[in-house]
Amino acid sequence: MRDLSKLPKAHLHLHFTGSMRVETLRELAAEHRVRVPSALVDDDPLRVPADERGWFRFQRLYDAARACVRGEADMRRLVDEAAADDAAEGSGRLEIQVDPTSYAPFVGGITPAVEIVLDAAKAASAAHGIEVAVVVAASRMRHPLDARTLARLAARYAGEGPGEVVGFGLSNDERHGDTAEFAAAFRIAHRAGLASVPHGGELLGPSHVREVVTALRPDRLGHGVRAGEDPRLLAELVADGVAFEVCPASNVGLGVYPALADVPLGSLVDAGAQVALGADDPLLFGSRLLDQYETARHVHGFSDPELADLARSSIRASRASSATKARLLAGVDEWLASPA
Numbered sequence: 001m002r003d004l005s006k007l008p009k010a011h012l013h014l015h016f017t018g019s020m021r022v023e024t025l026r027e028l029a030a031e032h033r034v035r036v037p038s039a040l041v042d043d044d045p046l047r048v049p050a051d052e053r054g055w056f057r058f059q060r061l062y063d064a065a066r067a068c069v070r071g072e073a074d075m076r077r078l079v080d081e082a083a084a085d086d087a088a089e090g091s092g093r094l095e096i097q098v099d100p101t102s103y104a105p106f107v108g109g110i111t112p113a114v115e116i117v118l119d120a121a122k123a124a125s126a127a128h129g130i131e132v133a134v135v136v137a138a139s140r141m142r143h144p145l146d147a148r149t150l151a152r153l154a155a156r157y158a159g160e161g162p163g164e165v166v167g168f169g170l171s172n173d174e175r176h177g178d179t180a181e182f183a184a185a186f187r188i189a190h191r192a193g194l195a196s197v198p199h200g201g202e203l204l205g206p207s208h209v210r211e212v213v214t215a216l217r218p219d220r221l222g223h224g225v226r227a228g229e230d231p232r233l234l235a236e237l238v239a240d241g242v243a244f245e246v247c248p249a250s251n252v253g254l255g256v257y258p259a260l261a262d263v264p265l266g267s268l269v270d271a272g273a274q275v276a277l278g279a280d281d282p283l284l285f286g287s288r289l290l291d292q293y294e295t296a297r298h299v300h301g302f303s304d305p306e307l308a309d310l311a312r313s314s315i316r317a318s319r320a321s322s323a324t325k326a327r328l329l330a331g332v333d334e335w336l337a338s339p340a
Helices: 022-032 052-066 072-088 110-128 144-156 179-191 206-216 225-229 231-240 248-253 265-270 289-298 304-317 322-337
Strands: 009-015 091-098 131-139 165-171 220-223 243-246 274-277
Touching: 009 072, 009 220, 009 243, 009 274, 009 289, 009 304, 009 322, 022 072, 072 091, 072 110, 072 131, 091 110, 091 165, 091 322, 110 131, 110 144, 131 144, 144 165, 144 179, 165 179, 165 220, 179 206, 206 220, 206 225, 206 231, 220 225, 225 231, 225 243, 225 265, 243 265, 243 304, 248 289, 265 274, 265 304, 274 289, 274 304, 289 304, 304 322
Parallel strands: 009 091, 091 131, 131 165, 220 243, 243 274
Antiparallel strands: none
16 A cells, blocks of 8 residues: 555645644643643543534633634744644645634734734745645634624635635534525625635534535535435535535544444545545544545545545645646656555
8 A cells, every 4th residue: 555645635624723733732831821621632532422512512622722822923833833744744735724813812903813824824835845825714603794804804815825815614513603694704705716615514414514505605515524414415516516625533523423434435435526535623633634544545445546536636626726736636646656
């Protein structure tokens, strides 16, 4: 079998705070004298039930980690380390997702927060030989008018290259917020040429996926795995070219599926879906992007040609330039042509 860390790929579903290394969290907590729950630093992947109590525990831990990121230096460190970790695992393109609202109080507002992340992404790209672009995300837990503000901010920095905003997302608990009320924010993003990349179809089933698709017109679905429960819906998404950001470790960690073998990765691919594997929140779920490819190989039985197809899907679903896509796709062909 070929070395999966050498397989060129794109990482399209990674959250800013959730990308943090455990050791970095320990150091930032000590520096800022913040006490963090032991569950964040014990190297034991999070496992919660797929209900409101489970999400509450996940969100409480995420918020505790986010409370340790308290300024520009911390923000730059997270971006740099995320880029370094992805580059070491074969990523040629990272589109990291951030909601600047949480970091704004430490740096003077949401505009400086976005600019710091973008500048750090550009610097990390040069330092680690990987393109790092940014997805600005709104939260379902906040007012839809906040989402419009973020969409306008994201539109100001729209582009496709390193250190530019390539997409607009919507995250947090799918059971909250009226999806249709966020449509205006996504229209602002769409007019600016940004990809629509909302979360949907992980905690809730096909009816919620259809709601997200109707209201927000996604180019990619964050997760989307539950769409497979409705073959007609899945066929429509495939026909429309909607890509799926599938994060197996997250699906198990949040109790959506009892084990990695139950994540419907194979059935989505068999249906013709464009799938991009993602790590979501490695800090909490204990596995990074390379682990998701190892899961596809060892749990779902993907062959090297099938793993190469997954990598190609991730690259094609990215918002990288045509030249970058061509370069990374050529790298996939070289990987597959190399001796096993």
